[in-house]
Amino acid sequence: MLKRFLSLWFPYLITDRQLIRQPALREMPFVFAAPQRGKMIIKASSIPAVSLGIRPGMAAADARALQPDLLVLPDKPGLEEKLLQGLAEWCLRYTPVVALNLPDGLILEISGCPHLWGGEEPYLESITSTLKSKGYHARAAIADTIGCAWGMARYGKSTIIAPANQRQALLALPPVALRLDAQTLDRMDKLGFSRIGQFIDIPTPTLRRRFGEATLIRLGQALGTAHESLEPIIPQEPYVERLPCMEPILTANGIKIALAELLKTICLRLSKEKKGMRKGIFRGHRMDGKIEEISIGTNMPSYNPEHLFRLFSLKIPTIEPDLGIELFEMEALLVEKISETQESFWHSTGNDVTALAELLDKMAGKMGQHTIHRYLPQEQHWPEHSIKVTQSLEDRPSSEWKTDRVRPLHLLTAPEPIEVMVPLPDYPPLNFRYRGETLKIVKADGPERIEQEWWLQSGPPRDYYTVEDESGKRYWLFRLGLYEKGDPEWFLHGFFA
Amino acid sequence: MKALGNKDEAIRQLREKIMEMEGFTQSMSTPSTSLGLGPIESAFPSGRFTLGTVHEFISPNPNDAAATNGFISGILASLMCKGGFCLWISNRRSLFPPGLKRFGVEPDRVIFIDLKREKDVLWAMEQGLKCSTLSAVVGELQEISFTESQRLQLAVEQSKVTGLLHRHNPRSQHALACTTRWRIFSLSSELEDKMPGVGFPTWKVELLKVRNGRPGEWKLEWKNGRFNQLPLRKEQTKEALFPRRQQYA
Known part of the structure; x- marks a missing residue:
């Protein structure tokens, strides 16, 4: 059966998506850039930017020289694939076989579909115009082979190549339309081949010797003499019964x-x-x-x-x-x-973790998920922020639990104010009153100063003291603020074992 | 009539059988599961801290609760040394997870279940004790009846999980179906050569009740990741130093 392919090309995929989200940027030149070898290299540029001569592959600094008010946005790796996946799923309404063509296109196998739209022309028109109305610039071409459709979508003038006519269509295209690698393209350029027609008739052994087997395969794929397979996307079925x-x-x-x-x-x-x-x-x-x-x-x-x-x-x-x-x-x-690696994680069998997870599910079912807490260390010094809650049993601590500073075994949810007697600034208190009881301090360690995390909150620092009273009970006290700056307050924050 | 001749032998065998049913088996406490409690372990009939049973801890005030939790964490460290998880079920939790690290417990291996009602704590404890994959289950609450403690004991008999029941300021200290009853108090830490500062966590450990064993009092400190016994001074053993509450007397 005769196969027909449609190649879709999104020349401004990422910038189009940004414009859909932020229509205000429409008239502004902006680019997406990512760091590469210490330089910000442009990954995608918008239409106004391209018209100024700013193209992907340039350094962002060079582009700024051309256009000082250029807006440089950070590039998100993997975004193209996500966008193309979404577009491919949308294209499933035109044909059941859609494949991703990274980084900027889709391939649709359309054999037997266009007549439902009244022919190939209205079919192609329907796809591109709907995409355009959604905000995506797209170019499409239909041909007998993937290679030919790919080249025509990007470099050709006509969009529909009649069956068995791909050879004629390819003649006028530049060699890059054959999806060749940069090295081969460079060699062709040196030899003065600027059109496919200039070398398409050269005998195969000569071509192979000059440009390698890959070139012949690409040429064959465009002409239809070599096979090219597609990896169609499999749409995710919702888990509903x-x-x-x-x-x-x-x-x-x-x-x-x-x-x-x-x-x-x-x-x-x-x-x-x-x-x-x-x-x-x-x-x-x-x-x-x-x-x-x-x-x-x-x-x-x-x-x-x-x-x-x-x-x-x-x-x-x-x-x-x-x-x-x-x-x-x-x-x-x-x-x-379901992760297969969890067995080795906990030095126990997978069944063990499953049994525990099932136990916790049972508890969550009765008492609510909010009652179950598992903590991981967080790299912050402020005691209340030094832990974070995790919901998963498989999360591993991203950093070590700190042991260099002594932390109490019991921490009050809110520090309780206490009255103290202090002999000198920066000395631990001699005694303190807590819940109507005066406790004499016999031994003390400290201070350990913990500054506020200024990027989260502001205020005076805390100076923590570990103290022990006459009967051997150990407390964690802190002074909020400094004696030089007014009257600091004292709090009890925890109990040591 | 033949049995009469071996009366002593029969009694000995029966006693062993009962001990086994109560969780005091020799096979369960292999040397690797010794908790490093030193002389305290000799108070147990088998010469080892019994695993697979429920132990009761009583603390009269928040400060001693911290000491008790410290002692419990020290026990947990040995129970969890082979990996595995521990449940910490509480309706009054003030435990700060990073503090556990000092006692050799990986805080991310402890799953905290914070509940409001004591009934729920008991339910969760019972469910946890039935799950044989857990290393231990710690429960913090105030009151528990004899029947409720029996339910916990029944759960561990199947699963052989060790339960640690920590009662905060209980109104009455009636008998429970637990193997032991402990009280832990903070003692002032001792530093070598009168060095300044606060020393290692030091406790007076009172084993008030132990089934078929000998109760006693010891002084322990947690030093370099293990329990370390210290001589108990005369005045520290005095009841007067830690006046017991009226109800208890």
Whole structure:
């Protein structure tokens, strides 16, 4: 069967996306740049910038010399792929076979599709004009081969190459339209080949000797004599399962059966894809049009239907069937890959972590996820900020737990003010009053000064003292502020073991 | 009638059987699970700190609670030395995770469950104690009834998880189905040659009750990542130094 391909080219992909988000930039020249070998190199430039001669590959500093008020935005690596993925999914309405063509295009296999739009011309027109109305500049070309369509979209004048006519179309294009590497292009330039037509008739052995096998393959792919494969995107199907009922369900038992049934099907799919549910929602569509729903979250991705059933079943009593539920729906809102490496992480078997995660899920189901805390160190000195909460069991500390400074075992959530007697500034107190009791300090360590994190908050520093009273109880006290600057306040912040 | 002849032998065997049922098995406390408590461990009938049972700690005020948690953390360090997680269930938590590091516990291996009601703490403790993958479960609360403590004991008998029950300022100190009852007080730290500053965490450890063992009092300090026994001075053993609450007397 005759194949037809459409190549889509987005010459201003990233800048177009920026303009969609920030229409105010339309008239302004702006570029995206990323650091490369110590220089900011332009990765993409907008149409006004290109008209000023600012092209990708230039140094941002050189571009600023051309246009002093040039706006330089940081480039996000991987953004093109994300955008193209989205566009490719959108293109699925035109053909079922769409492939990414990084960094700036898409390839659509359109065999047997254009007649639905009334021919290739209206088909191509429909794609480009819809994209344009969305704000993306796009050029497209249709040909028998991917190579030819690619070259025509970027370097050709005509957009639709009649079947078996690619050789004629290629003759006038520059060699770069064949997707050759920079070294070969450079050599062709030196030899004075500026059109494909100038070397297309040279015998194959000579071409191979001069420019290598890759050139011949590319030429063959453009002409249709060599094979080129496509890797079409596979659209993500949402993780939703539905179960309609013959008769409205009223009983908890009926709901349980529906729940188990839906979990079985969704878990089968998840286990095949080696994925697990982190968040799930179970909906019941009632006869009167209202939707009853219960949702769960897990600490670790899970595809174990029994475990998920246990989590959901804790909440079944909150469902009000009223006149009856006629349709059940199960959706996995958050799905994550099941990591295979967790075994070695904890020097224990994967089952152990799974059992723990299931225990925590059970607790979260009864008491709420907010009751479960696991802490990781945070590289900040302010005691309250030195830890952060993590929700996952698999997160590892990004830095070591600090032991160079002594920290109390008990920390009060809010420091409590105390009255102290201090012999000299910067000395630990002689005694302090806490909750109506005067405690005499016998031993003390400190001060350890902790400055405010000025980028987060402002205020005086804290000077911490570790003190021990007569009976051997150990406290963590601090003075907020300095004696030189007015009257500082003292607080009790924690207890040592 | 034959059994009568071996009466002593039969009693000894029965006693061993009972001990085993109560969690005092020799096989469970292999040398690697010795907690380094030194002379305290000899107070236990098996000569080792019993694992797979529930231990009760009582602290009358917030300050001694910190000392008790310090002692508990020292025990946790040995229980968790082979990896694994520990649950810390509490309705009055003031524990500061980075402080655990000093006692050899990786704070990110401890999962804190902060609940409001004591009933929930007990429920969570029971669930945790049933999960044999945990290294230990610590529960902090005020009151617990005998029946509730029995439920915890039943849970550990299956899973062999060690439970550490920390009671803050309990109204009454009635008997519980726990293997031991401890009280830990802070003592002033001792520094060599009268050096200035605060020394290592030092405690008076009172083992008030231990099933089939000998209760006693010791002075311990936490030094260089392990328990270190110190001689207990006469005046420190006096009840007068730490007046017990009226209810207790």
